[in-house]
Amino acid sequence: MKLAIYGYGNIGRGVEAAVRQNPDMTLTGVFTRRDPAAVKTKTGVPVYAAADILQHKADIDVLVICGGSATDLPVLTPMLAKDFNVVDSFDTHARIPEHFAAVDATARAGGHTALISGGWDPGMFSLNRLYANAILPQGSDYTFWGRGVSQGHSDAVRRIPGVADARQYTVPVPEALEAVRAGKCPELTTRQKHTRECYVVAEEGADKAAIEQAIKTMPNYFDEYDTTVTFITAEEMARDHSELPHGGFVIRTGVSGLHNEHTHTIEYRLNLDSNPEFTALVLVALARAVGKHASRGDYGCKTVFDLAPADLSPLTAEELRAHML
Amino acid sequence: MKLAIYGYGNIGRGVEAAVRQNPDMTLTGVFTRRDPAAVKTKTGVPVYAAADILQHKADIDVLVICGGSATDLPVLTPMLAKDFNVVDSFDTHARIPEHFAAVDATARAGGHTALISGGWDPGMFSLNRLYANAILPQGSDYTFWGRGVSQGHSDAVRRIPGVADARQYTVPVPEALEAVRAGKCPELTTRQKHTRECYVVAEEGADKAAIEQAIKTMPNYFDEYDTTVTFITAEEMARDHSELPHGGFVIRTGVSGLHNEHTHTIEYRLNLDSNPEFTALVLVALARAVGKHASRGDYGCKTVFDLAPADLSPLTAEELRAHML
Numbered sequence: 001m002k003l004a005i006y007g008y009g010n011i012g013r014g015v016e017a018a019v020r021q022n023p024d025m026t027l028t029g030v031f032t033r034r035d036p037a038a039v040k041t042k043t044g045v046p047v048y049a050a051a052d053i054l055q056h057k058a059d060i061d062v063l064v065i066c067g068g069s070a071t072d073l074p075v076l077t078p079m080l081a082k083d084f085n086v087v088d089s090f091d092t093h094a095r096i097p098e099h100f101a102a103v104d105a106t107a108r109a110g111g112h113t114a115l116i117s118g119g120w121d122p123g124m125f126s127l128n129r130l131y132a133n134a135i136l137p138q139g140s141d142y143t144f145w146g147r148g149v150s151q152g153h154s155d156a157v158r159r160i161p162g163v164a165d166a167r168q169y170t171v172p173v174p175e176a177l178e179a180v181r182a183g184k185c186p187e188l189t190t191r192q193k194h195t196r197e198c199y200v201v202a203e204e205g206a207d208k209a210a211i212e213q214a215i216k217t218m219p220n221y222f223d224e225y226d227t228t229v230t231f232i233t234a235e236e237m238a239r240d241h242s243e244l245p246h247g248g249f250v251i252r253t254g255v256s257g258l259h260n261e262h263t264h265t266i267e268y269r270l271n272l273d274s275n276p277e278f279t280a281l282v283l284v285a286l287a288r289a290v291g292k293h294a295s296r297g298d299y300g301c302k303t304v305f306d307l308a309p310a311d312l313s314p315l316t317a318e319e320l321r322a323h324m325l
Numbered sequence: 326m327k328l329a330i331y332g333y334g335n336i337g338r339g340v341e342a343a344v345r346q347n348p349d350m351t352l353t354g355v356f357t358r359r360d361p362a363a364v365k366t367k368t369g370v371p372v373y374a375a376a377d378i379l380q381h382k383a384d385i386d387v388l389v390i391c392g393g394s395a396t397d398l399p400v401l402t403p404m405l406a407k408d409f410n411v412v413d414s415f416d417t418h419a420r421i422p423e424h425f426a427a428v429d430a431t432a433r434a435g436g437h438t439a440l441i442s443g444g445w446d447p448g449m450f451s452l453n454r455l456y457a458n459a460i461l462p463q464g465s466d467y468t469f470w471g472r473g474v475s476q477g478h479s480d481a482v483r484r485i486p487g488v489a490d491a492r493q494y495t496v497p498v499p500e501a502l503e504a505v506r507a508g509k510c511p512e513l514t515t516r517q518k519h520t521r522e523c524y525v526v527a528e529e530g531a532d533k534a535a536i537e538q539a540i541k542t543m544p545n546y547f548d549e550y551d552t553t554v555t556f557i558t559a560e561e562m563a564r565d566h567s568e569l570p571h572g573g574f575v576i577r578t579g580v581s582g583l584h585n586e587h588t589h590t591i592e593y594r595l596n597l598d599s600n601p602e603f604t605a606l607v608l609v610a611l612a613r614a615v616g617k618h619a620s621r622g623d624y625g626c627k628t629v630f631d632l633a634p635a636d637l638s639p640l641t642a643e644e645l646r647a648h649m650l
Contacts, residue, residue, distance in 0.1 A: 017583050037618050042583055070393040097647050117650055124456070124591075126650045127634055133649070134610040134637040135603075181596070190451055198562070243587075256606055258342045258367055261597035262568075264606075268453075269594070271506070273587035278460075281581055281589075285459040305635040305645050309452055312459040314628075317437040318422070324458070325421050325451045 001291045002059055003284070006031045006050065006080065008039055011089065014280025015064050016043055022284060024314045028059040053080075055278070060084055061294075062287040064280075078102040081111035081301070085294045087287045089119040096122070104301035113294040114176035114301045118286040119279040120270055121145070125250045127304050128268035132252035136264060139254025142180045144172035144193060148246025148275060156215055157198055160214045162206030165234065167241040169197040170228075172249065183253045183263040189224075196227040199241055201234050246275035285312040296324045326608070326616045327384055331356045331375065331405065332391035333364055335569070336414065339605025340389050341368055343405040347609060349639045353384040378405075385409055386619075387612040391605075394420075403427040406626070407435035410619045412612045414444040414604055421447070421628075429626035438619040439626045442561075443611040444604040445595055446470070450575045452629050453593035457577035461589060464579025467505045469497035469518060473571025473600060480548045482523055485539045487531030490559065492566040494522040497574065508578045508588040524566055526559050571600035608639040 003019055005012045008030050017314040019027040020043070029046050032039050032323075036047040042044075048056060063084040067073050069092045077088045081103050089101050096117055117123065121143075129141060150170050157166035176193050179186045186192075198215055202208055212229040215222055247270040256262045272278045286304070289311035293302065310320055327426050328344055333355050345368070361372040373381060379387075388409040392398050394417045400614050402413045415424050421442055425513045432439040442448065446468075450607045454466060475495050482491035485621045501518050511517075515540040523540055527533050537554040540547055557565075572595040581587045597603045609630070614636035619626065635645055 015583070016579060020583075021581075067468050093650065096650050097643070100646055109337040124460070127456070128491070128593075129649050130638055130645060131452070134613075134634075134639075135606050137639075183596075238641070256342060256346075256599055256602035258345070262483050262602055264598060265594075265596040266449075267592075267594040267596075269590075271508075271590040271592075273589060274581055277581035277587055281460050287457075303646060303650055305638075305642070305650070306633050308631050308633050309455050309459075310630040313455055314459075315464075317625050317630070318619045320455060321425055321628060322422050324454050325418065325447045325628055325630070 001025045001288065002028045002061045003287055004029045004031060004056070004060040004063050005066060006063055006076065007072070008032050008041070008047070009066060010276035011280050012064075012285070013042060013065040014274070014277040015066065016041060016045060017277060018280045020275060020283040021281070022288070022314065025284070025288070027058060030185070031056075053085060057083060062087060062291050064088075064283050066285055073103070074099060076119060077114065077116060078106045081107040081112055081114040083112070085113045085290050087115045087118050087283050087290055089123075089283060090094050090117045090118065091122055093122065100301050100303070108300045111299050113290050113299050115286050115303065115307070116301060117291045117303055118283045120272075120282060121248070123279075123282055123304055124270070125248070125268070128250040129252070129264075130305055132250070132254075132266040132268075136252055136254025136256075136266065136311055138260065139252050140185045142188075142251045142253075143248065144177055144251075145248040146170035146172050146194065146246065148248070148272070149241075150242050151244075153196065153221055156218060157200060157215055160211055162203050162211050163200055164203045165201040165237050167199045167237065169199075171195045171197060177249065180251050180253065181265060181267065182267055190226055194225060196222060196225045198227060198229045199235050199237065200229060243273065244275045245273050246278075247271045288312060288314065326350045326589065326613060327353045327386045327438060328612055329354045329356060329381065329385040329388050330391060330591060331378070331401065332397070333357050333366070333372070334391060335388075335601035336605050336608070337391040338367060339599070339602040340391065340553075340609060341370060341450065342602060343606045343609040345574055346606070347639065349611070349613070350609070354381060356381075379408060379526065382408060387412060387616050389608050389612055396554050399424060399427070403431045406432040406437055406439040408437070410438045410615050412440045412443055412608050413617055414448075414608060416443045416444065416447055418447065425429065425628070433625045436624050438615050438624050440611050440615045440628065440632070442628055443608050443627060445597075445607060446573070448604075448607055448629055449595070450573070450593070451588055453575045453591075454577070455630055457575070457579075457591040457593075458644060461579025461581075461591065464577050465510045467513075467576045467578075468573065469576075470573040471495035471497050471571065472568050473568075473573070473597070476569075478521065478546055481543060482525060482540055485536055487528050487536050488525055489528045490526040490562050492524045494524075496520045496522060502574065505576050505578065506590060506592065509546055510578060516550055519550060521547060521550045522528055523552060523554045524557050524562065524564050525554060568598065569600045570598050571603075572596045613637060613639065
């Protein structure tokens with residue numbers, strides 16, 4: 001299977017590394033909207049101008065589109081699904097139905113298969129919500145994120161005057177997690193579920209008290225949370241906060257028996273050293289399934305809910321039944 | 326969707342309760358090889374003789390076959406798949422390929438859809454092994470069972486002379502679990518992964534030391550484990566050990582990055598008050614998917630690997646995308 005990458009940021013580089021773990025795949029190119037001469041891939045894969053991508057159709061079975069959900073993917077995925085089988089990681093939950101409709105229309109018109117909203121949330125977390133809800137119809141869902149870096153919250157802190165750099169970690173509250181696991185079905189406020197930890201490099205002479213106050217009272221981002229702010233040096237930031245770890249928990253508790261007398265807990269947990277590299281590994285497995293659907297003539301837009309698990313694996317159905325069931 | 330149950334033991338009763346949590350389903354009958362007059366269902370569902378099942382074809386969209394894997398299911402599922410869409414919980418891992426082939430042949434010949442090896446292991450644990458392996462090609466798999474009652478091990482203890490009753494719990498070793506979760510990829514012996522706890526009611530005047538010795542040295546069942554034996558009264562057995570809890574952990578740790586510099590852990594955990602009732606809830610969700618495949622004319626034998634997650638849910642594709650992705 002010949003894969004190509006459209007957009008060479010953190011996730012694009014993750015896909016480049018992920019393909020090397022999948023011997024049934026080859027990476028044939030990276031497409032960029034920047035000057036291709038200015039982009040150097042980590043493994044020597046050729047870089048082409050995004051504008052020239054139609055010339056490379058024969059070398060691309062599935063195109064992994066690595067762009068932002070705010071402005072890139074709503075335009076790119078419908079556009080590219082007309083000519084390519086594609087995978088994206090569109091993660092604006094509220095706009096998924098509209099994105100799905102746009103991609104489905106162009107993919108069907110072009111006779112291609114598309115998978116939107118791949119990754120871990122949406123993605124693996126969604127799958128686990130679905131399975132757990134199907135198994136335990138009478139129950140409660142809980143999702144906890146972290147401990148991990150939220151890029152959106154880090155960016156929000158960086159925009160505060162006097163902030164040179166910032167990193168924000170989302171942290172699940174251990175007591176809340178334990179109450180959920182114990183099947184107590186707690187009603188949890190935003191504040192009771194997660195805390196937020198900010199590490200901030202202040203500019204020379206900046207008013208640190210004012211920065212801390214600005215963070216803690218920032219509407220939507222921080223005001224509903226217990227937030228801690230720690231000022232550190234640029235050296236400490238580079239040394240201790242250069243990675244992008246993340247993860248979280250999807251938990252559903254439910255009951256069974258004629259009198260709901262038994263309680264069950266289903267928990268799915270991710271602990272990730274690198275959010276973009278793990279997302280890329282998921283996208284590559286999904287690309288395999290997209291390629292299989294396309295080769296069967298099953299076109300249009302899909303989500304993780306529509307893919308049989310076997311299609312994500314390089315193993316045959318016989319191998320899976322013999323060794324993994 | 327009209328469901329029926331074939332075999333009214335622990336899992337059959339679990340299916341009876343599970344159907345009540347799924348408003349899109351109706352339970353139309355229980356089929357038994359015993360005298361139907363001697364079987365009384367918990368919810369008043371009619372009981373019929375297994376031999377008469379063909380007379381009820383019009384009332385059965387999917388038949389959930391609840392029998393033992395050793396001798397019942399290898400005969401029943403191929404036989405019934407000729408005339409019905411069926412679901413079973415065949416759990417003899419080594420014989421799955423052979424069972425699949427037998428069921429596939431009769432299901433195709435009869436124009437029906439069958440799902441074998443549903444439940445949680447095989448079943449949900451298998452699914453999680455597959456997804457985690459597809460996402461993290463370079464990694465290690467670990468499965469821990471428990472804390473839970475192993476019926477096979479309990480039966481083995483009951484066969485020892487002088488034992489009136491027994492219950493065996495399989496317990497994961499916490500240190501092993503922590504080492505795996507920490508991404509240390511330990512090589513674990515059988516003894517290092519699980520301990521076994523036996524609660525035994527001895528017959529009047531029985532030699533308890535001899536019983537304990539017989540348990541701890543029993544080949545295959547106990548000799549490779551650290552086993553504790555606790556003698557209790559029949560009253561304590563009834564009071565403290567009448568339930569069938571179980572569960573466990575499927576964990577895969579793997580690496581990413583060009584130099585394998587990042588580690589990721591995927592963990593799926595079940596904590597179940599009632600093993601048979603949870604198994605039944607899974608079987609019912611799978612029966613929904615089987616019904617959908619059959620109505621599309623997609624016949625033959627399937628496993629959990631072949632079913633798109635959306636087919637397990639009563640929600641529409643639009644609802645799933647809007648609310649669960």
